Amino acid sequence: xxxxxxxxxxxxxxxxxxxxxxxxxxxxxxxxxxxxxxxxxxxxxxxxxxxxxxxxxxxxxxxxxxxxxxxxxxxxxxxxxxxxxxxxxxxxxxxxxxxxxxxxxxxxxxxxxxxxxxxxxxxxxxxxxxxxxxxxxxxxxxxxxxxxxxxxxxxxxxxxxxxxxxxxxxxxxxxxxxxxxxxxxxxxxxxxxxxxxxxxxxxxxxxxxxxxxxxxxxxxxxxxxxxxxxxxxxxxxxxxxxxxxxxxxxxxxxxxxxxxxxxxxxxxxxxxxxxxxxxxxxxxxxxxxxxxxxxxxxxxxxxxxxxxxxxxxxxxxxxxxxxxxxxxxxxxxx
Ligand code: SF4
Numbered sequence: 001x002x003x004x005x006x007x008x009x010x011x012x013x014x015x016x017x018x019x020x021x022x023x024x025x026x027x028x029x030x031x032x033x034x035x036x037x038x039x040x041x042x043x044x045x046x047x048x049x050x051x052x053x054x055x056x057x058x059x060x061x062x063x064x065x066x067x068x069x070x071x072x073x074x075x076x077x078x079x080x081x082x083x084x085x086x087x088x089x090x091x092x093x094x095x096x097x098x099x100x101x102x103x104x105x106x107x108x109x110x111x112x113x114x115x116x117x118x119x120x121x122x123x124x125x126x127x128x129x130x131x132x133x134x135x136x137x138x139x140x141x142x143x144x145x146x147x148x149x150x151x152x153x154x155x156x157x158x159x160x161x162x163x164x165x166x167x168x169x170x171x172x173x174x175x176x177x178x179x180x181x182x183x184x185x186x187x188x189x190x191x192x193x194x195x196x197x198x199x200x201x202x203x204x205x206x207x208x209x210x211x212x213x214x215x216x217x218x219x220x221x222x223x224x225x226x227x228x229x230x231x232x233x234x235x236x237x238x239x240x241x242x243x244x245x246x247x248x249x250x251x252x253x254x255x256x257x258x259x260x261x262x263x264x265x266x267x268x269x270x271x272x273x274x275x276x277x278x279x280x281x282x283x284x285x286x287x288x289x290x291x292x293x294x295x296x297x298x299x300x301x302x303x304x305x306x307x308x309x310x311x312x313x314x315x316x317x318x319x320x321x322x323x324x325x326x327x328x329x330x331x332x333x334x
Pocket of ligand 1: 010012014015016017018021022060061062091114
């Protein structure tokens with residue numbers, strides 16, 4: 001695993017107001033006017049823990065919309081600190097010939113795109129300023145100059161569960177490197193919270209979000225795309241700003257557990273390091289504690305599950321996965 005130094009720049013040059021977003025609440029980092037100083041302070045802070053980072057990651061806001069001089073200074077700061085790889089996240093609408101050239105010239109290692117959905121109605125209803133066509137185009141163009149990751153959401157306003165799984169299936173066939181899966185949670189200071197209070201937005205149940213995220217994870221992992229995050233950062237839970245939306249501090253572990261239950265349901269045997277109680281109860285014979293779970297084993301497991309259960313995402317969310325998600329939702333803490 002590469003050691004990554006994270007620099008969070010909330011709302012930096014975002015210029016937008018997506019209805020679900022409150023980056024300060026989810027990151028625990030306050031927005032600052034002086035981005036360079038803000039980045040430097042965070043870099044210095046992380047360097048007190050270690051002097052040896054493989055990569056630096058600039059997250060939050062809309063990186064490619066930041067003033068170019070500042071972006072170049074941030075690259076220089078990273079390279080001057082001996083960090084060899086740079087990754088950042090940005091919105092698809094900021095990918096153009098200028099930013100692509102810069103990404104190539106400065107040897108940016110990986111760019112994550114906050115895509116969230118490929119449903120144009122969902123994008124519009126949530127205040128995302130681009131279309132699905134533009135988002136896919138941005139991925140295609142990025143892949144010509146560097147590695148690309150995508151960030152997708154579930155349970156957005158006006159989004160249905162199977163469309164999130166279909167989005168993951170679509171991107172799993174592109175040559176991307178990483179994916180993040182974020183279930184929508186309602187944050188206090190957002191328009192989504194107003195829609196929730198008015199009864200316009202009804203958050204999905206935990207079991208439904210688990211099934212959706214499992215379907216997405218299976219598609220990505222079956223194609224060897226690393227899912228590097230499932231669920232909001234812990235800071236969001238700790239902030240007290242979440243008013244609704246099913247989430248869990250161990251969301252990713254529960255999703256993996258659900259996938260393992262599906263695999264064991266097919267007769268598979270696995271080392272089980274997640275929610276043992278639920279797995280042992282349901283499949284006591286299928287847990288082989290001598291094995292070590294590696295990424296390629298996980299890829300095989302996901303390929304098997306995909307071919308058995310995931311040909312149709314509408315069927316998947318109602319079938320065996322839903323059965324196990326229902327069992328898991330009450331055992332999420334043991
Ligand atoms: S999600 Fe990104 S683009 Fe949307 S308001 Fe938040 S920072 Fe801006």
